[in-house]
Amino acid sequence: MSFTTFLQQCLTGISLGGAYALIAIGYTLVYGILRLINFAHGDIFMMAGYFMIFAMASLPWFLAIPVTLLVTVLLGVSIERVAYRPLRSAPRMSVMISAIGVSYLLQNLATYLFTALPKGYPEIPFLKRIFQIGGLSASFVTFLTPVLTLVLVYLLILLINHTKIGMAMRAVSKDYETASLMGIKINKTISFTFAVGSLLAGIGSILYFTDRMTVFPFSGSLPGLKCFVAAVFGGIGSIPGAVIGGFILGLGETALVAMGQSTFSDAFTFILLIVMLLIRPTGLFGEKTTDKV
Amino acid sequence: MKNITKSKNNLYSLGALVLLLGFLAFLQSDTAGYSYQISILERSAIYAVVAVSMNLLTGFTGLFSLGQAGFMAIGAYIVAIFTIPVEARASVYYVSGISPVLANIQLPIPVALLLGGLASAALAALIGIPVLRLKSDYLAIATLGFSEIIRAFIAAPMFDTITNGSYGLKNIPGFSSIFTVFGLAALCIVLMVLLIHSSYGRAFKAIREDEIAAQSMGLNLFRYKELSFVISSFFTGVGGGMLAMFMRSIDSKTFQVSLTYDILLIVVLGGIGSVTGSVLGAFLVTSGRELLRFFDDPLVIGGVSIPLFRSGFRMVIFSILLMVVVLFYRRGIMGDKEFSWDGLFGLIRRLPDRLKKRKTSSAAPGEGGLKQ
Numbered sequence: 173m174s175f176t177t178f179l180q181q182c183l184t185g186i187s188l189g190g191a192y193a194l195i196a197i198g199y200t201l202v203y204g205i206l207r208l209i210n211f212a213h214g215d216i217f218m219m220a221g222y223f224m225i226f227a228m229a230s231l232p233w234f235l236a237i238p239v240t241l242l243v244t245v246l247l248g249v250s251i252e253r254v255a256y257r258p259l260r261s262a263p264r265m266s267v268m269i270s271a272i273g274v275s276y277l278l279q280n281l282a283t284y285l286f287t288a289l290p291k292g293y294p295e296i297p298f299l300k301r302i303f304q305i306g307g308l309s310a311s312f313v314t315f316l317t318p319v320l321t322l323v324l325v326y327l328l329i330l331l332i333n334h335t336k337i338g339m340a341m342r343a344v345s346k347d348y349e350t351a352s353l354m355g356i357k358i359n360k361t362i363s364f365t366f367a368v369g370s371l372l373a374g375i376g377s378i379l380y381f382t383d384r385m386t387v388f389p390f391s392g393s394l395p396g397l398k399c400f401v402a403a404v405f406g407g408i409g410s411i412p413g414a415v416i417g418g419f420i421l422g423l424g425e426t427a428l429v430a431m432g433q434s435t436f437s438d439a440f441t442f443i444l445l446i447v448m449l450l451i452r453p454t455g456l457f458g459e460k461t462t463d464k465v
Numbered sequence: 466m467k468n469i470t471k472s473k474n475n476l477y478s479l480g481a482l483v484l485l486l487g488f489l490a491f492l493q494s495d496t497a498g499y500s501y502q503i504s505i506l507e508r509s510a511i512y513a514v515v516a517v518s519m520n521l522l523t524g525f526t527g528l529f530s531l532g533q534a535g536f537m538a539i540g541a542y543i544v545a546i547f548t549i550p551v552e553a554r555a556s557v558y559y560v561s562g563i564s565p566v567l568a569n570i571q572l573p574i575p576v577a578l579l580l581g582g583l584a585s586a587a588l589a590a591l592i593g594i595p596v597l598r599l600k601s602d603y604l605a606i607a608t609l610g611f612s613e614i615i616r617a618f619i620a621a622p623m624f625d626t627i628t629n630g631s632y633g634l635k636n637i638p639g640f641s642s643i644f645t646v647f648g649l650a651a652l653c654i655v656l657m658v659l660l661i662h663s664s665y666g667r668a669f670k671a672i673r674e675d676e677i678a679a680q681s682m683g684l685n686l687f688r689y690k691e692l693s694f695v696i697s698s699f700f701t702g703v704g705g706g707m708l709a710m711f712m713r714s715i716d717s718k719t720f721q722v723s724l725t726y727d728i729l730l731i732v733v734l735g736g737i738g739s740v741t742g743s744v745l746g747a748f749l750v751t752s753g754r755e756l757l758r759f760f761d762d763p764l765v766i767g768g769v770s771i772p773l774f775r776s777g778f779r780m781v782i783f784s785i786l787l788m789v790v791v792l793f794y795r796r797g798i799m800g801d802k803e804f805s806w807d808g809l810f811g812l813i814r815r816l817p818d819r820l821k822k823r824k825t826s827s828a829a830p831g832e833g834g835l836k837q
Binding site for chain 2: 205207208209243254255258259262265266268269270272273274276277280281283284287288393397400401404435436438439441443448449450453455
C-alpha cells in the first residue's frame, strides 16, 4: 500500500469516525442522564435521512437542512415524551424494552411509509465537490466532517460547562431527585438533552448519508449499535470519550475494509467493546476523571 | 376439599391436553389443507422454547441477555451441517465445496439437536466467564455484541466450506409431523420448569431479587449465573436447531438482532418471570402477526379504497400494539404468575364485576391478567 493510499484510507476513516462521534454523543448524553441505552437513537438517525430526502425534494439545500434538523429534534423529543417519560420510575429493564420497542416501531414505520427498498440520498452540490490536496482526492464532505464534529463538540462542552441549562444537565445526571429538590425542571432538562442528542444525530446523518448515497429502513440499526459501542468505549457519560471512541471505531473499521476483511468490520466493533469492558469497564475516560453529563 | 379441587384441576388439565392433541391430530390428518395453520403453530412452539429459555435467564435469574439470535444460529448451523443428506450436499455447497472432514458425517436428528444445544452451551460457558461480571445494560450490549460476532464468523468467507458463507444452507430435513415439534418443545419446556422448581431455580430467583443478599446467604453468584446462562443457551441452541428444521433453509441473515427482539417481545408480552406467559406470548405473537395480515391487503369500503392499508401496515400496527403493552400493561399478560385453573375461573367470575367497576370509575388501569 502506497503512502497516498494510506493517507486516503485514513481520511475516509476519520470522516466516518466524525459521523460516528456525533451519533455517539447522543447516546452518551442520554445514558448520562437517564441511565438508558436509547436503542431508538440509531433509528432517529435513519429517519433524519428520510426527512432530508423529502425536504430536498421541494426545498433548496440551505432551507432543507434546517427543516430536517428541526423535524429530527421534534421526533427525538416526542419519543422521550411518549415512550420514556411514563416509565421514569419503572425498573430500568422496562425502559430499555420500551426503547427497543420504539426502535422496532420506527423501523416498521419507515418500511411502511418509504418501502424497504433503498432510496437515493439527495446530493448537496457544495458537499459533493471533489477537492484535491497533493495525491489525495476526496469530496468536501470528507474534509468537513471531522472539522465540523470537533467544532460542535467544542460548542457542546461550552454549553454544558458554562450555561445554566448545562449546569442543570450536569446536576440531573449526578442525582435527579436532589436536582429536582433544588428547583431544576427535570422534564425540561431531559427534553433538552434529547433535543441536543437528536440535533447531533441529524447533522451526523446528513454527513454520513451524503457519503453513502442511499437510505433504507434498517440503515440506522447497525451504525446505532456501533455508536453506542463508541460511547461505551470512550467511557459512557463522557463527551470527549464518545468522540475519541467514534474516531477509533471509524479508523479501525476502515482499516479492516482496506485490508480486505470487510466481513469482520462489524464484528471488530463488538470485539473492541468486549475487550474494553473486560479491561476497563468504565471506558477510556471513566466517570471519575471527566465531566459526566 | 383441597384434594378434590386439586384432582378437579388435574382433570381440567388432562381435558385440555386431550383437546390439544385432538386438534393437532385433526390438523395432521390433512397436512396439505392445513399447511398454513400447521406452520404457524410449529413456529409458535419453537419460539416458545426460545422464549422460555430467555425467560429463565431474564425473568428468573435477572440477567438481561440479548444474545439469543447468536446461540440459535449455532444450534441451527450444527443441526443443518450434520443432518443435510450426504447425497444433497454437493448441490448445497455448490460454490466452494464442503470440507472433507464433514462431507460424509450424517447424524440422526435427535443427536444433531442435542449436539447443537451442547455446542451453544459450551460457547455460553466460555463467553459467560468474562461477560457475566457485567451488570444490566452492559451485559445486554455485550451479549448482543457476541451474537453479532457469531453471525460475522458464520458469514466469513474462510468458513465457506463449513457454513457455506453468505449462501446459507438448504435441504435441511424437516419435521415428520406436528407432534414431533410439539413433543420436543414440550419436553424442553418441562425440563426448564423442573429446573426452575428445583433448588437451583430457587437460587436463581434469589439472585434476581437481590444479588448481595443472595451472596451473603452463601450462594456462589458466578456459579449460579453461569449455570443459568449455560442452560438457557442450551435450550436456545436446541430451539435454533428446531427453527432450522422448520425453515428447511437458513443463512446468517436469519439470525439478526431482530430475531432476538422478536423473542424479547414475546417474553415481555407474556410477562417476565412467567413460563406459561412466555408460551402464551409465543402463540399470540406468532399467530397475531399472521392474523393482522389483512392490514397488508388493500381495503375497499363501498368502492372507496382506504389508503392506509398497504404492505407493511401490519407490522406498524403490531409494533404499536407492543408499545401499548410495554407502556400500559408493563406486567404483560401473566405478570410473574403462572397459569392456573383457579386463576382462570376466578377471572371469569370477577369479569362482570370488573366491567361494572370500569364503567363507573372510568378505566382504572388494567391489572394485566390472571391472579392466583
